[in-house]
Amino acid sequence: xxxxxxxxxxxxxxxxxxxxxxxxxxxxxxxxxxxxxxxxxxxxxxxxxxxxxxxxxxxxxxxxxxxxxxxxxxxxxxxxxxxxxxxxxxxxxxxxxxxxxxxxxxxxxxxxxxxxxxxxxxxxxxxxxxxxxxxxxxxxxxxxxxxxxxxxxxxxxxxxxxxxxxxxxxxxxxxxxxxxxxxxxxxxxxxxxxxxxxxxxxxxxxxxxxxxxxxxxxxxxxxxxxxxxxxxxxxxxxxxxxxxxxxxxxxxxxxxxxxxxxxxxxxxxxxxxxxxxxxxxxxxxxxxxxxxxxxxxxxxxxxxxxxxxxxxxxxxxxxxxxxxxxxxxxxxxxxxxxxxxxxxxxxxxxxxxxxxxxxxxxxxxx
Numbered sequence: 001x002x003x004x005x006x007x008x009x010x011x012x013x014x015x016x017x018x019x020x021x022x023x024x025x026x027x028x029x030x031x032x033x034x035x036x037x038x039x040x041x042x043x044x045x046x047x048x049x050x051x052x053x054x055x056x057x058x059x060x061x062x063x064x065x066x067x068x069x070x071x072x073x074x075x076x077x078x079x080x081x082x083x084x085x086x087x088x089x090x091x092x093x094x095x096x097x098x099x100x101x102x103x104x105x106x107x108x109x110x111x112x113x114x115x116x117x118x119x120x121x122x123x124x125x126x127x128x129x130x131x132x133x134x135x136x137x138x139x140x141x142x143x144x145x146x147x148x149x150x151x152x153x154x155x156x157x158x159x160x161x162x163x164x165x166x167x168x169x170x171x172x173x174x175x176x177x178x179x180x181x182x183x184x185x186x187x188x189x190x191x192x193x194x195x196x197x198x199x200x201x202x203x204x205x206x207x208x209x210x211x212x213x214x215x216x217x218x219x220x221x222x223x224x225x226x227x228x229x230x231x232x233x234x235x236x237x238x239x240x241x242x243x244x245x246x247x248x249x250x251x252x253x254x255x256x257x258x259x260x261x262x263x264x265x266x267x268x269x270x271x272x273x274x275x276x277x278x279x280x281x282x283x284x285x286x287x288x289x290x291x292x293x294x295x296x297x298x299x300x301x302x303x304x305x306x307x308x309x310x311x312x313x314x315x316x317x318x319x320x321x322x323x324x325x326x327x328x329x330x331x332x333x334x335x336x337x338x339x340x341x342x343x344x345x346x347x348x349x350x351x352x353x354x355x356x357x358x359x360x361x362x363x364x365x366x
Contacts, residue, residue, distance in 0.1 A: 005086055014072050015084040016065070022087045030057045033144070041137045048137070056141035061087065063120050063149050067156075068092040070116035071109055078105040091152070098167070099180065107171035110164045114153045121149035160191030162228040181236050188236075191229025198222030238362045242329040247322045250361040251343045251351035258292060260284035260310040264301035267309050272297055279319075282309055287347035290316045322353055332358050 005017040033053035037044060044052070064087060071094040072082045083095035098109045124146030132139040157165035166187040174183035199222035206215030258267050258280050271280055272294040279293040290313035300312040320341035322331050335341060335355035343351035 011069065011085075012076075014069075014082050017084055017086040019086055019088040026057065026061065029060060030054055033057060033141075036144075037137060037140065040140065044137055052137045052141050056144050059124070059141070059145040060148055063117065063145060063152070064092050066120060067113045067116050067152065068094045070112040071098075072096065074105075074109040074112045078109065080105070080109070093162075099171075099174075103171040103175040103180075103183070106174070107168050110167035110171065113164045114156045117149045117153035117156065121146045121153060124149060158194050159187070160194035160225065160229060161187045161232045162191065162225065163194070166191050166194075166229070181239075184232060184236055188229045188233035191232065192226055195222045195224075195226030195229060198225065238359070239329055241362045242332055242358065243327060245328040245361065246324065247326045247328065247331055247343055247351075247353050248324040250328065250357055251322075251324065251353045252357065254343070254349045254351050255280060257281045257283045257288070257349055258309050260289060260313075261308050263306050264297045264309060264312055265305035267292065268294070268297055268301060268305075279314060281342055281349055282313060283349070284310065288316065288342060288344055288349050290314050291319050291342075324350060328358055328362070 005019045007015050008018050009016040030053050033056050034050050037049035037052050038046060041049065065085070068085045068087075068091075072085055075082050075094070075096040075098060078101050080096050080098060080101060085094050086092060096109070098106045124142045128139045128143035128146055131142060156163050157168070159169040160166040161170065161184070169190060170183040170187035172183075173186050174180045177183065198218050202215045202217075202219035202222055204215075205211045205218060209215075256271060258271055260282050261284075272278075272292070276294045279291040279296075281288045282290050282292050289310070292309050292312050292314060296312045296314055297309070300307060320334060320339060322334075322341045322343050324343055324345055331341070331353065332355065335353070335358060338355060340352055340354040342349060343353055
């Protein structure tokens with residue numbers, strides 16, 4: 001959905017990433033604030049106005065980070081693994097399986113984000129009032145960040161996916177009906193309604209009120225919400241399809257296997273060289289006993305190239321494995337988008353399955 005991202009920090013073991021789209025909004029927000037400070041505070045020099053703009057922008061993006069960190073902390077407190085926080089053009093998102101502990105924790109994890117924004121809005125509003133008598137530009141910067149946090153809190157509780165309010169609606173519906181998919185479907189359709197409403201509002205702002213700038217931004221946000229909500233509903237259909245399929249329906253031919261007794265020197269020459277990013281299954285008596293990669297083979301083979309491949313094994317416990325009769329929805333959870341698994345039947349290699357292959361099967365199935 002977004003572009004390339006860069007890891008900029010790690011907080012409490014949680015990676016914090018910045019998407020390339022965020023750079024543009026950071027520059028835009030700073031430039032807009034610089035112009036506002038220059039207009040509203042004519043006695044302030046251009047350099048000072050820029051300094052206040054950078055300060056306000058930093059507080060704003062810090063607030064977005066704290067909003068997402070609140071989600072992450074709530075997930076951690078509920079025993080849910082947090083994969084990372086990413087700042088993007090429209091704010092940020094926290095990668096965590098919030099639904100895995102049930103609707104109650106899912107509701108709490110979603111609600112703490114707007115709660116954090118509301119608290120920050122109150123804090124910055126109070127600081128703006130406290131500094132108003134002795135520093136107009138500083139008070140203006142704090143007041144702007146307070147207003148934006150109040151706006152973030154109100155916007156995020158709108159009842160439609162992918163907003164926090166949509167996830168709260170999803171959790172409430174899930175708790176009432178006992179059906180997670182129904183909760184997701186209702187929240188997705190509510191998200192489509194919110195997105196459509198914002199697009200209509202964007203048209204009104206642009207045509208009736210002649211505010212093209214605000215209209216364009218409302219339209220972009222509306223389209224983003226509409227597409228994300230549609231994606232959430234589509235994910236339900238995909239998951240239903242996956243639940244009706246097995247690994248045998250989608251697996252491909254097995255990768256080349258390397259005999260366990262082959263020397264590492266021969267394995268490097270015949271299989272591994274030129275495939276540095278791959279790993280190959282290792283067979284002994286017709287059974288898979290592990291895998292070997294260029295790195296593991298070279299590490300052992302550098303000392304003794306005539307040692308057998310079995311001495312450079314990646315243990316089977318560290319290898320993704322699936323069974324031919326395993327349901328695709330459970331396999332998909334393990335694979336994600338970019339991973340692959342060996343398909344074994346009673347230890348014998350019968351095929352391979354990838355996350356991309358599973359998704360392609362689910363989206364093309366009729």
